[in-house]
Amino acid sequence: MGHTASEGYAYGQLERAVHTAAAAKDGATRQRARAKADRWREVLAGMADGSLRIGSRVPVAGTPAWVTLEVAHGGFATGRFLAEVPLSPAEVALCADGPGTTDRERLNLWYLTDAGLGTLRAMLASESYRIEVPEDAALPVVAWLLDHGHAEAALDLVAELRPYLRRLRLAPLPGAAPRPAGALVRLSTVGEVRGSLGSASTPPAVAAMLETLKVWHPLFDRLVALWCDTVKGDLPRLAENDVTGGWPCRTWPADWTQRRAQWLADYASASARHTASKAHTHPKSNFARLHRALLACERDSTELTGRDVGWIRRALANTVTKHGEPGSEPRAALRALQAAVAARPTHAALAAALAERLDRFPADGGLPSIEAVAGDAPAHLVAKVARALEAPIEELVARNVITSADVLATVLPQITAQLLAANFDNEQLSTLYAQTYAAFRRRRSLLLLDLEHQIRIEELPWVRAIDPLRARRPDAARAARQTVAQTVLLALNAFPHAILPNTLVRELGALAKQAELPMPLVEEVAADIFMGRFTAKWRAAAEITSRTMAGTLYARYYDLPQSWPSTPRPRPFRALAKRTADEFADVCVARASEAQPAHRPRSVAANGTVLEQSQILTTQNLAVLVHTLDLRSRLRASAPALAAESLKWTVTRLATRTDHHHAALQAIKNAAYAWRQALFFLSFCDADTQRATVGQLAEQVTRAGLAERFTPAVTGLAHVVEGGWFTPGGQVDSAAGRRFLGWTTGRHWCLPDAADHVR
Template structure:
């Protein structure tokens, strides 16, 4: 029923209350959700977000419900009539869920299923398992052996075999029981092999015990070894039952009570089990919390045991949150991982244009549900167009903001995240290709240039490379970037205007000092193309409006730090230095001077090797910056 006007949608032959959806056919489920009860259930899902859209068509009835609640009964009825012929074959209803569906801005590094797979593959650590066995099995048994010989008279300073007053037959019977238990323990507990060392003190005690149980007198050598072993063990740990010995064994028992890493990983795996394996998790707190009393009783773990840091770090990668949040918490470790996360933002970029929160979340779920999971990089403009043309998505389209501006906003978000978090790194080629697709939806006049930058047969630069170079020329002519690299951006612009793809490729080869090498394969020539085009940075600034918060000084400092850091390689340093020059070129005069002063101070503190590596580039930078 229309919540505002009271007009009933077509749902013939069904009651309006008390009907369970269990056992309903696809058509019956469709009709049920058009009753008062069904619409109320859908409205509840929209408000709580507790639903799953596993395929795009499962969002259709939620769109109907949203239209009804918005007072658009005619649009809702038209949508119902359009999809009703398929109701017997297609499920148009969502699946109920215990947890809210992620919001339109939510992204994650790994899904719950991927994290679960990582934890399931965590193999037990043999060293830790052996230590646990030693503390819980063999140390207590050694104490019993030592106590037996002390009571039998093998105390330091006494003759071995001297009985202080207890019956020898009783000692023999106890000894036989100890040896039998040793054999059972050795057969069951095989991780710790120290007890097998014949020269160890416990082995000497056992060997002497075997002689005693067999009724044979100890040889003088074995008797001496026995006295020495007993004396050594008492000196090291104290007599069993003494305060010193009790304190030591108490500390060791506490250590043994600590759950093994793999046991705690298995507990976290159980906590993950009820969750949707295809999504991230908004709140990871309960997943990595210490062991509860209930879990301790059920799984034999110590209550309050803390989940190990490596396990917590693995679970954190499934955190679902806005991109800025993941970057602030260091959950995106590299530009490559940012590229993987970018796909999630790109696929839902249109959904973020809906003002209504419930509709925004629903549309994000719809776009995500279109993913073909067979391919790691699945998003394309064509895929996006197919989702956009679905009848229920079309029906709510009047409530979305300009999709072109939404695409540009997503480009800015990704570009700002990249420049802020990884100012010295270039974007992976796979990410550039996705950005190129998004640029089409954003109706940018210039595409992004992805490798290969030239035709493999002719060696001519691609048209998008010329466009990127022309954009860079307009932005950077007369800047420190042009002076440092010795670029004649006026000539570059002329080549681009003339669409001289061959001439541009020759220019790159000449700048690399390899005029016979093609642009498509020689790394030095390709590097010159990246310099002339700024690896798409100029395109993001000019056409997508990239402008990092706080200005370009921060990225410039970050790029210098990346170029001189301990993990820098020759290749990464070259890329970071190119990024540094770009960021610096967009600083105003005061900010540029401040960054250069900071660079000089930072360079003076570098280790000798790092300082030597950048000495020449730094001198060239100072010279280029001094020219106005």
Template sequence: MEYPYAFNQFRLALHTAATSPDPDERTRGARRAMRWARALAAIARGKVRVGSRSPVKGLPVWVTPEVLRGGFATGRALAEVPLSEEETRRLERLGLPATREALLVSWLTDEGMAELGAMLDERAYIVEIPEDGAVLLAAALLRAGHEHAALTALSEISPLAGRLRLTPTPAPPASHAPETCFRRSAAQVSDSLRRMRPSTAVEAQREALGLWLPLTDQVVSFWSTRHSTAWSAEDVAEARRLLAAYEDACLQGTLCRKYRHPKENLPILVSALRAGVTGELDEAWRRRVAHVLGCVQAKRGLPGDEAAQALRREQRRVAGRASHSDVARVAARRLDDLPPREGIDDVENATRPISPQEATEGAAAGTPLPAAVRRRIEMGRAGSLPQLVEQGAVPSAEVLAELVPQVTAARLAAGYEDPALGAAVAATYAAFRRRRTLLLLDYASQFRFEELPWIQAADAARRSSPSRDAAEVGRQVAATALEAFPGTILPNALISELRTLWDAGGIRTTLTEELAADIFMGGFSTRFVASAQEAARLLRGTLYERYYGLDYDAVLTLPVTHAGPDSAFTTMCSAGGSGLSGTAVTGAIIERQQILTTHNLAAMVIAGVEPASGWAELAVRASERTATLLGRARAHGESRSYARLRSMKNAAYAWRQAVFFLSIADGASQDLRPRTTFPARVEESMSRLVADLDRSRSTPVRPFLGWGTWDV
């Protein structure tokens, strides 16, 4: 198998589809397996070229391919979809054949152009993938007088008009300001709430409280009042009723197996009932019944006891609570009247307790929304990026990276004289950022937004001067990321956004993405060399250079034009992998590159990023993040588990950021002592780190590395 990773993903998806106890997960596994099967078949037939910027044979590079995990294309274009019901109705209304060519032509008529103009003015369209914005932008350019640019774009996309969807989907007008951010739209949150399933554990508890425990009390009450050896006809009748009730409960209650096990209290008492009804209730049975009753009385009291009654009242109250899924459906209905593709402005109103008008059989009036439901609604909270960070709606740097494209899109829109055209460009950009990256070989670069034919055409209507506003927004975004997550390296998606903003603002940087150890090609492109030299000019002679044992003078002499496995820069980074084996070698080489380049921290300083808290404060907070991660690593003991190794790696990365921030602030090593109290062993580790950092000012030390060996 030429591509074992792809085949292994196919195998895992098949396993999930065949064995998962969750039917929804089985369905998702089957869909993943089908996509991977399609990808493997396309590779085998030569329809897909793995590692190419235009991986699907016969499709130009600008077409958005369906891409699976790891960057493998399936051979299908995302815009290669059947006509929707709405599109079919449009064609029927216009008396046109049900083809994509006819649909595109329908939008380019006078009537269609008038419709597109109204959609542009009201932002009443949906651009799910970049291709959806092609005709929309062409219409905006034609309306703005840029006929040549519009016709050039249309001529390039027209050969695929019969195969791809190149037109927008009409939608209600947008009401949010362009710079408003949200993680999930109201429709996505509503769908998520409706898909909530009852928790098996919670429903089992509800079954026990509502069905089995009341029956247990009835059976215990029967036996606690039957002291004579002879049963009356009424006793036999009551025993038969209880036996029938038990059989019904076994049919109704399928979640609690405990009440069927022959060694549990209720089944023992039920078996004794059968013996009594059939006349086989001997002394051995009576002793077993007496033992069970004694255990019940010692544990919670018999049913008539005050303590037992209080316990049962509390259990009935708990059993009467609405299930999460019932409450979630009520909350979902609240969102149905909101604009479906925008965020939720009033989260507090959406998370209020259930009103009398909303009450259902499963969710009574006054029921508060459980935390699990509130968390899903919170994901739709809308606001500016600083507001969302301040409100705690951005829990990680990865989530921040999800939101920044909305900020970038708003800044790109501001670069056009025509607001409607700018808004269409912004919508296309947001869709482009949802495009998954490809697995590329030979240091090829990912397809860029500005290479889309309709975006190249829109450049004719762009303001000539770079937007200083975009540059400043990039600085603010970078500062927000550092303030919120000082001990976390910035994810690749966020790096891409910063590059876009700074390019739009006329700032040229050497930002670099994090490379994956399992697909590393053995060398680095020239961008990494340039980034390392920027860092060298900034950090030469600082604590950072001394602690990591760098020779920035040598870095500054490296040729910037040569890249690949045999380049001088790659050789310099390869020193990090000595003494290691397997994936750790690659990981250590990549980490050495990150140390030399500072993994974008130096580039941000050079771009003018200034955190409000100051570099010294960020250093302390990054140090505290280091301590937290060391504590997590210690919690895994001495194992070589993935979780422990990951915590150690992330701790070393956080420490690197702390050392960088301290070097920029020119602070003392002791400043990196965490202000928060940690377990004694973690405190000891941090003391050693700080001591090593201080010693490095005068003598070489062994730095803390994520892919090396370091005793926690």
């Protein structure tokens, strides 16, 4: 049966979602939290009754791996099928009288009739369809196969799909799905950006402030003027703790009653129309006191008590002292400034205006340029619009639209899909494959145990059916190789401190396969699910790393093995029929002892120390990529700047204050990963550059206030730069230098004291 994930993580996620649903002030946030809580309840219910086995690549009982599942945070399948959706009214009309036990089955069977196949052929011919989940491509593939002399393959595919016709949508949605041309990509469609802009709203506090400035302040000034006109003598003012000046209700102008009635009518109208602000209704506010007095005083002060008149006088003294008399220059200047503030368009108004400018562009396409819609819009809204810009990846990185390697991985499939689709001679099939690939890459990854791997696109039955028709074109292979190299260099130059995320590693792997470049690319493994085994590709990557980095700063700093035995000692993990690299695992475990002052077997921290060694031994793909793609010369020119940027990020990350123990440990781990990236880049620099970089690092550490905490790491690096080595325990004999690692089973020597007390 294999292992299964713990329910503890799911319980924790449910608890957080429930708390947010109960405590969040924003209604939309509460609604999202409730939906999230429902998903986690489904996960826990499935784990409890055995219908879900989290950790397997087929976590839903009786369901093949190719079915697209709803996946919650952390890779937990909920049991829902994303292709299991209700029919639209138009779809119901197509198959109302057809055979089948469900509406979905009736529609899927209709698509296999002459009329349905004709509809699918028309969609393929005009490219007027959208593949949202990979299953949407299944029946179009059947139609294409039947139309091009592959009836046997089509029938085999239908037979494999038959058990799922009653539940899954297996045909595309109508409507074109424009794709960026050539090497252009976009992060979002125009429709998605327009929806985001249209959902912008004014925060309640801001709406209340604007309403106060526009409505209630002018009404208040008129109310103050009404009562000031009843004062005989000087207007009341505050003098220390006393009120000086005349008293209200001593004189009554001829038009006072008429003005009072008009003010009360205007107040009633404003109260009905403007409800964002409630400050004027506070019973102890000057506004409320003067309003109550006005209600009680129809023609004169006979209905007011002496106490009431005293409160009127006090309220007038408060506002006159603070803001000036009605009509005075100070009060007029203040109100003019407030009116100018209130007249400024709100974020929501600006967003709505910008959304209108997008109406002339296709909702499911992209923008040819930002200038076409930006105009005088503020920069933060233009940045949102830029998500729909179709441009080369390099431009989107430069514009800060692509802000991380993870985001880079989300747009790269737009290029990969076209490169892979180019292997099909038939244009219709090529377009269908490109959309299918893009939809497949949108699938969320599952949490997997026991060295299982994520489903590959070739495992989709309809893709497997057309795979024999794929041709290996040399021009497509060359384009894929060029794309891999450009993407790797872009990621390293734009985000030098970050290891390549799993999503990007998988996409690079697909491109490498297209380019016919064998590369043992390895993923980052979570410490809490690590089972102590590695597959053979980790050892292969380590071999390449040892050869590529031999004699470099990186090799000396981390004491890389100079060579690996020519015949590895594999031991098959028979339950999975997967070859493991036990010798590599043994080396990682032995090296991890440096970071294990406190022996904690089978703990997350102990797993982390082993996994960190696997990353060190493989450079987490950097050496493999540089070697296979022959990037040495291209990397050498930018290496000094990349190393400096990575070290700067390391110092900044460690200098960011946190009083939370877990956050502090996470900061150290991320800093150590950036440190490792920096040492990789420094290995392509000459000795003088390495010394200068270490000198700059020491100055940065001192300026950041990290001298006491981080000097051992700087000292250790300087020692290795000068040709030295660490002791087996990761220290320097002649000085207080240490090798900087991110994981430890004890208290990390770089941990700030404050974070050590909050656990």
